[in-house]
Amino acid sequence: MTITTTNPVPIPPGLAIARQLPDLMAPAKVRRGVFGFLRNNPTVAIGGALLLCLILIGIFAPYLGTVDPTAIAPAKRTRAPSADFWFGTDLLGRDIYSRVLYGSRVSLTVGLSVAALASLAGLAIGLVSGFVRWADSIIMRFIDGLMSIPPILLAVALMALTRGSVGNVIVAITIAEIPRVARLVRGVVLSLREQPYVDGAIASGTRTPMIILRHILPNTLAPMLVQATYVCASAMIVESILSFIGAGTPPTIPSWGNIMAEGRALWQIKPYIVFFPAAFLSVTVLAVNLLGDGLRDALDPRMAKSL
Amino acid sequence: MNLPLLQVNDLKKHFPVRGGLFSRTSGWVYAVDGVSFEVKRGETLSLVGESGCGKSTVGRAILRLFDITAGQVVLDGKRIDDLSPDKLHSMRRRVQVVFQDPFSSLNPRMRVRDILAEPIRNFGLTNSKAELETRLAELMDIVRLPRDALNRRPHEFSGGQRQRICIARALAAEPELIVCDEAVSALDVSVKAQIVNLLQDLQQKFGLALLFISHDLAIVEHMTHRVAVMYLGKIVEMATRQQIFTAPKHPYTKALLSAVPIPEPGAARNPIILKGDVPSPINPPSGCRFHTRCPYVFDRCRTEEPELRSWEDGQWAACHLDVLPETAASSS
Numbered sequence: 001m002t003i004t005t006t007n008p009v010p011i012p013p014g015l016a017i018a019r020q021l022p023d024l025m026a027p028a029k030v031r032r033g034v035f036g037f038l039r040n041n042p043t044v045a046i047g048g049a050l051l052l053c054l055i056l057i058g059i060f061a062p063y064l065g066t067v068d069p070t071a072i073a074p075a076k077r078t079r080a081p082s083a084d085f086w087f088g089t090d091l092l093g094r095d096i097y098s099r100v101l102y103g104s105r106v107s108l109t110v111g112l113s114v115a116a117l118a119s120l121a122g123l124a125i126g127l128v129s130g131f132v133r134w135a136d137s138i139i140m141r142f143i144d145g146l147m148s149i150p151p152i153l154l155a156v157a158l159m160a161l162t163r164g165s166v167g168n169v170i171v172a173i174t175i176a177e178i179p180r181v182a183r184l185v186r187g188v189v190l191s192l193r194e195q196p197y198v199d200g201a202i203a204s205g206t207r208t209p210m211i212i213l214r215h216i217l218p219n220t221l222a223p224m225l226v227q228a229t230y231v232c233a234s235a236m237i238v239e240s241i242l243s244f245i246g247a248g249t250p251p252t253i254p255s256w257g258n259i260m261a262e263g264r265a266l267w268q269i270k271p272y273i274v275f276f277p278a279a280f281l282s283v284t285v286l287a288v289n290l291l292g293d294g295l296r297d298a299l300d301p302r303m304a305k306s307l
Numbered sequence: 308m309n310l311p312l313l314q315v316n317d318l319k320k321h322f323p324v325r326g327g328l329f330s331r332t333s334g335w336v337y338a339v340d341g342v343s344f345e346v347k348r349g350e351t352l353s354l355v356g357e358s359g360c361g362k363s364t365v366g367r368a369i370l371r372l373f374d375i376t377a378g379q380v381v382l383d384g385k386r387i388d389d390l391s392p393d394k395l396h397s398m399r400r401r402v403q404v405v406f407q408d409p410f411s412s413l414n415p416r417m418r419v420r421d422i423l424a425e426p427i428r429n430f431g432l433t434n435s436k437a438e439l440e441t442r443l444a445e446l447m448d449i450v451r452l453p454r455d456a457l458n459r460r461p462h463e464f465s466g467g468q469r470q471r472i473c474i475a476r477a478l479a480a481e482p483e484l485i486v487c488d489e490a491v492s493a494l495d496v497s498v499k500a501q502i503v504n505l506l507q508d509l510q511q512k513f514g515l516a517l518l519f520i521s522h523d524l525a526i527v528e529h530m531t532h533r534v535a536v537m538y539l540g541k542i543v544e545m546a547t548r549q550q551i552f553t554a555p556k557h558p559y560t561k562a563l564l565s566a567v568p569i570p571e572p573g574a575a576r577n578p579i580i581l582k583g584d585v586p587s588p589i590n591p592p593s594g595c596r597f598h599t600r601c602p603y604v605f606d607r608c609r610t611e612e613p614e615l616r617s618w619e620d621g622q623w624a625a626c627h628l629d630v631l632p633e634t635a636a637s638s639s
Contacts, residue, residue, distance in 0.1 A: 196406040197414045200473070203370050204480060205399045205429035207392075214425075218416045 041298040047290030054284050058104040066098035069254045078270050087276040090262055099254040100276050106166060106243075106255035107236045107284060113170045114235035115228045118177040123224060125178065126185025127212060130193065140186070143179045151176035155238055156247045164250045169242060173235045184227050188220050222299035229292030233285045240281055256281045310384050311345035312516050313369065313402075313484055318342045318378035320364050324589060337588050338364040340540035341378070343615075346484060351510065351517040353527040355563070356537035359585060362520045365537075366486045369518065370404050371395060383483075400430045403477035407489035409469035413461035419472055420457040426480040446475045450505065467498035474505065484516045492523060503530055524567045528552055536560045539596045540588055542615060546622035556624035558601050558631060595627070603628060 038045040057064065065086075073093035081088045087096035129139045146154070151173075158172035192198065198215050206214070242248025243257025244264075251258055256277035263273025319341055324334040339361040346352045354362045368375045371387060380388040387398050403426075406412040413422055423443055426432075433439045447454045450471040461469055470490065477485050487506065491499045507530055509515055521527050527534060528548060535545040536559065544557040555561045562579040569576055581600045586592050592599050598608040607627050615625040 196408060196412040199367070199370070199372050200404060200406065200412055200476065201414075201425060202372060203399060203402070203404045204426035204476065205396055206425060207396075207429075214417075215414050219414070 037298070041294050043290050043294030044298055045294075047287050047292075047294055050283065050287035051291060054104055054280075054287065055108055057101055058108050061098075061101040061105065064101060066101050067095050069094060069098040069102040070252065071095075078266065078273075080270075081272055088270070088272045090259070090273050091266065094254075096259065096273060096276055099259050100256065100280055103254045103256045103259060103277060104280060104284070106249055106253060107239060107281065109166060110170055110173065110239040111232040111236040111284075111288065114173045114177055115232035117170070117174045118181050118231050118235075119224055119228045121174070121178050122181025122227075123185050123220070125182040126220075127189060127216070129182065129186045130189025130216075131208070131212065136186075139182075143182055146176075147179045147183075149176075151234070152238055152241055155242055156245070159242060159247045164248060166249055166253065169239055169248050172242075173238050176238070177231045177235060181224065181227055181231060185220055185224060188223055189216055192216050192219055222295075226292050226296040226299065229288050229295065233288040233292070236281065236285055236288070312348045312383060313346040313518070314379070314381040315345070315365070315369065316343050316379040316381065318365065318368055318380065319376040320361075320368055320373070321376045334589050337540050337591055339368065340591070342537070342540070342542050343378075344535050344542065344545060346516050346518055348483065348516055349510065349514045350533065351519055351531045353519040353521060353531040353534045354537060355521055355524060355527055355534060357522060357563075357585065359588065360537045361540040361588070362537050363488050366404070366488045366518060366520050369484075370402060370486060371399070397430075400426070400480045401482050402484045402486065403480050403482040404486045404488060405470070405473045405477050405490040407493050409466045409473060409493060410461075412473050413469060413476075415461055418458055418460055422461075422472065423457070423475055423479050426476060430480055432479075432481060442479070446479055449478060449509070450475045465498075466494055467501060470494060470498075470502050471505070474502075474509070478509065478513075482515070484518060486518045486520065488520045489522070490519075491526060492521065499526065506530070524564065536563065539585060539591055541596060541625065542623075543597065543626070544622075544624040545615070546618075546624075547620075550620065550622045554622075556618055556622060556631070557597075557626050558603050558628075559597050560624075561631065562602075595625070603632060 038048070071094060073089070076085070076089050076093040077091060079085050079089040079093075085095055085097065087100060090096055090099070125139060125143075129136045149157075154176040155169075155172040158175060159168060162168040162172075193216070195215075198211060201211055201215055239248055239255070240257035240260070243255045244261045246261065249255040249258060251262075259277040260274050263270065263277075267274045318339055319337075320339040322336040322338055323332040324336060325331065326333045342361070342365055344352065354365060356362050367373065368388075369380055371380070371390075375388050378388070379386055382398055382401060385398070387395060390398065420443060423446055424439060427439060427442060433442055443457055444454050447457060452468060452471050452475070456464070456468075461472065464472065473490075474485075485506075490506070491502050494502060503526060506517065510517060519527065519531060531548050533545065533547050534551040535542050536551070536557065537543065538559050544551065544555065544560045546556070551560060552564065555564055558579075562581050565576070565578045579602065581602075583600055586596070586599055593612075594610045595601070595604075595608040595613050598604045601608065605627075611627070613625045613627045615623050617623055
């Protein structure tokens with residue numbers, strides 16, 4: 001490569017000069033709006049898109065070529081996947097494709113409801129705990145106690161007290177998940193309380209309810225939203241486990257856990273009965289976790305992005 | 308009127324050290340242990356000392372961000388340390404604050420407009436929306452920021468600009484005293500000068516009193532009227548700027564001043580290097596708190612605590628010695 005230069009200083013041999021320096025200081029492209037946010041955060045986009053697909057599948061299950069998921073057909077038991085039965089049939093001849101699609105309703109309902117309820121309850125408990133000194137140690141010892149019980153065991157115990165129904169499953173898992181959210185919110189509240197802008201607001205005459213509403217709560221929402229996605233994923237897994245061990249959704253309702261439980265006996269010779277609900281469960285949990293991871297990175301205050 | 312704007316009488320703030328199973332109190336941090344001073348109207352009093360000496364705690368106690376352990380804080384002849392939250396509300400307007408870190412002093416989710424409007428609304432300082440708008444624009448002019456910055460959020464500003472917003476928030480309440488808690492320490496030198504000059508202008512314009520908490524003696528010398536030097540929760544010396552910077556009476560003040568760098572290469576410097584570290588405020592030394600590190604220490608210092616006593620011309624210092632020996636300073 002020959003270099004022509006008007007530089008009077010001779011170029012030492014062996015030194016190459018780049019024609020143009022890479023533009024290291026090029027300003028990062030600022031994308032705005034919802035689509036800009038998604039393009040900047042592909043993890044959120046992928047996770048969100050997957051989850052949206054699954055939600056749509058759940059909503060439109062009756063229109064996606066399904067038959068009655070509870071219709072028993074003894075003549076067509078344990079058929080392998082085929083053009084007629086896309087995912088095969090189970091021990092009672094029920095169409096697994098239809099059962100899996102309808103089953104997504106249970107998982108998503110449980111996951112989203114638990115995430116919403118546990119977030120609300122955890123937020124309330126965490127705020128009280130972070131702001132009311134004397135209540136803090138009582139609430140936190142109680143939460144410690146709850147956390148020392150494995151969530152699945154706690155949910156099984158709570159289900160043993162009630163009748164199996166989707167509503168009761170939601171309540172049981174919510175109670176098991178509240179401690180995680182409450183702890184997180186308490187921690188965030190305690191650290192936010194020490195922020196100089198909170199002291200500044202107190203000095204500016206803002207009273208405590210307004211401090212919570214205006215300065216603490218909005219800054220708690222981002223980490224809580226992230227935690228809510230993890231709670232959602234965890235709740236779907238716990239729901240499936242409860243159904244699988246027969247302590248959750250009643251067997252009359254197709255849920256992924258129920259389908260897997262029923263296929264368990266035959267799983268070595270007819271693996272597809274277990275495979276399809278398990279695959280759907282994995283993809284759903286993956287989608288929710290991707291969404292959570294992406295949101296965690298995107299909402300990190302150090303990134304100083306506006307949302 | 309000769310009544311000082313702020314009087315602090317024997318202020319004490321002890322923080323509990325908690326530990327163990329049920330958060331038992333296992334000891335106390337004597338963060339501020341008997342501090343008295345006053346700030347006159349329109350005056351700048353600087354509170355200096357090294358990290359952990361309790362100077363910020365004094366500032367926060369005056370703002371009543373927590374309840375004090377003992378002593379009195381008197382604002383314009385009225386005690387504010389024992390007021391209930393409701394009665395305190397009207398007094399809060401008169402004392403405002405500017406903190407050190409301009410990045411965490413502003414709520415990242417609020418627009419500048421809402422940040423500045425918060426104190427105005429809280430204290431009912433304007434009657435209509437139009438009046439509020441005028442006031443907001445006026446505040447931006449005072450701190451020399453463009454008016455259209457009102458609609459932006461804090462992360463869009465630089466450190467110096469944020470500190471101007473903090474000052475505007477403090478001014479919004481129309482205070483008589485502003486506590487500047489290391490208000491310029493986090494800024495770089497050129498911005499520091501701008502902010503200091505702004506504070507001085509504002510002081511002249513509005514007759515503000517400033518309680519300037521700082522460890523930066525060069526800035527203090529530039530802008531203060533009087534100085535109080537703190538060491539381990541107590542004031543060891545209090546005097547006018549002139550007196551402190553030319554004739555310090557307390558060995559700690561002397562050591563502190565000798566550590567200030569002189570911006571001149573080759574300038575003769577004879578810093579007094581103090582031995583050891585600052586003792587823990589959980590277990591402060593007996594007698595004079597400075598005796599563990601004082602180059603002039605003698606027996607009386609170890610047992611008897613020196614009173615903050617008056618020298619000539621209103622200079623106050625807490626030392627048993629009337630005259631500091633010159634030789635000891637250079638030998639240690």
